[in-house]
Amino acid sequence: MASASEPTGTLATRLQAAVQARGQRWTEQRQLIADVLAASDGHATGAELVERVRAADPSATPSTVYRTLDLLEELGFATHHHGVDGRETYHLEEVVAHGHVHCQGCGAEVELNADLAQPILAAIERATGYAADLDHLSLQGRCPSCRAAAAR
Amino acid sequence: MASASEPTGTLATRLQAAVQARGQRWTEQRQLIADVLAASDGHATGAELVERVRAADPSATPSTVYRTLDLLEELGFATHHHGVDGRETYHLEEVVAHGHVHCQGCGAEVELNADLAQPILAAIERATGYAADLDHLSLQGRCPSCRAAAAR
DNA sequence: TGGCTTATTGCAACGTGTTGCGATAGACTC
DNA sequence: GAGTCTATCGCAACACGTTGCAATAAGCCA
CATH class of the missing domain: 1.10.10.10 (Winged helix-like DNA-binding domain superfamily/Winged helix DNA-binding domain)
Structure with missing residues (x-):
């Protein structure tokens, strides 16, 4: 770059x-x-x-x-x-590279900075050999509170 | 499900x-x-x-x-x-749940089955508390051969 | 069977994003 | 300063997907 x-x-x-x-x-x-x-x-x-x-x-x-x-x-x-x-x-690009995690339950969205994402990127590389791009890391799932609500 | x-x-x-x-x-x-x-x-x-x-x-x-x-x-x-x-x-849905990894260099796309993705999902949960959805796991990065080519 | 309720459909319009093309205007050379 | 080249612009049309609404028809009950 x-x-x-x-x-x-x-x-x-x-x-x-x-x-x-x-x-x-x-x-x-x-x-x-x-x-x-x-x-x-x-x-x-x-x-x-x-x-x-x-x-x-x-x-x-x-x-x-x-x-x-x-x-x-x-x-x-x-x-x-x-x-x-x-x-x-x-x-x-000035904004530091970061990814996103979106909750399918409540719509909450949190940002993933490089520190938080590091182990995720490492796991991706171990599993696939790919060097994943943090800026394009856009995950979906369930946030802790929605998971707790669903468990009840 | x-x-x-x-x-x-x-x-x-x-x-x-x-x-x-x-x-x-x-x-x-x-x-x-x-x-x-x-x-x-x-x-x-x-x-x-x-x-x-x-x-x-x-x-x-x-x-x-x-x-x-x-x-x-x-x-x-x-x-x-x-x-x-x-x-x-x-x-x-009959097709087993899987994610995708797309190479930004050559456009190659590989599928991530549940076994391969397991450590990635675990890392996401540790980092964020979110239970990520494998079906929506769509990653981008560089495949091993494109990385090797770039290193040269 | 006949009538009623309402899920489904087709149509039309809209929102977002992309592409091709002719017109414009900026930059460069002489 | 005049002429040339070409990057950029605006326009129009298109592609994909969504939404609102009125008409249709499927399913149910008597």
């Missing part, structure tokens, strides 16, 4: 440099989309991002937003995964 | 019994959809199933197919999960 090791400015600045280094262009729309993504610092679905971008610039179209998100992903500045309902959820 | 322990007939027969036991109705469309799902004995996306059902009965509509699939799922005869691209993939 790109050398995000020495942040020499804001996200938008670094992103602009990365885009231009590839011979691609930095436009107002891309700036806006990067700003919106940075402002929604947790997770945001594609539709939410489209809506926010259009609120700031009604001339922006969904295709532009999705294509820019793809570009951010290619450059290693963002990732996306599919949530429980199949909707896309994007977040900035 | 209905008691699939004593199959007293074909899938469609058992399904019909289960549907009628709930005071619901057994129709030709449901029979057809069950047959199609049984015939596509691996995995099939929603769109594929719709297409096959319509090939057999052009008067069937997507909404009917999806609603019937939801019903099968409610009754425990089928499950679905979201694949890498967010598409829905359905399969019969």
Whole structure:
């Protein structure tokens, strides 16, 4: 992944440099989309991002937003995964890599940071030989309280 | 997880019994959809199933197919999960519960049976307290050969 | 058999995301 | 500064899946 090791400015600045280094262009729309993504610092679905971008610039179209998100992903500045309902959820790579665990009973969702996930990833590697990607680790199951309720 | 322990007939027969036991109705469309799902004995996306059902009965509509699939799922005869691209993939519960691991490098996909997955599920439970659902275990990462290629 | 209740269906519209294409405009060369 | 190349944009159409509603028909009871 790109050398995000020495942040020499804001996200938008670094992103602009990365885009231009590839011979691609930095436009107002891309700036806006990067700003919106940075402002929604947790997770945001594609539709939410489209809506926010259009609120700031009604001339922006969904295709532009999705294509820019793809570009951010290619450059290693963002990732996306599919949530429980199949909707896309994007977040900035700045946010440390993490996975999700969703409860099928009550809908609760907890985040899995690298420390918590480490033994899980190790178990996956032992079982399959695959090096699993924490950012795409999206588990479903039953949370402790739903399990307790079901046991009764 | 209905008691699939004593199959007293074909899938469609058992399904019909289960549907009628709930005071619901057994129709030709449901029979057809069950047959199609049984015939596509691996995995099939929603769109594929719709297409096959319509090939057999052009008067069937997507909404009917999806609603019937939801019903099968409610009754425990089928499950679905979201694949890498967010598409829905359905399969019969008859197939033993299993997860998937998808390689981001070469696209290879391996199945995780209960034995292989057991230590992974145990690690998830230790880390989070959640009892993860094997049927919804859909991992992404890098397969051993792609990792070796990347290391070079 | 006839009538009633209501589950199921088909249709149409919508939401989310993707793709192709022509028009636009930014960047580069001379 | 003029001309050229091409990345990007907006539009329109499409694919997949979901939902609301009115019409239909299955199942039940008398």
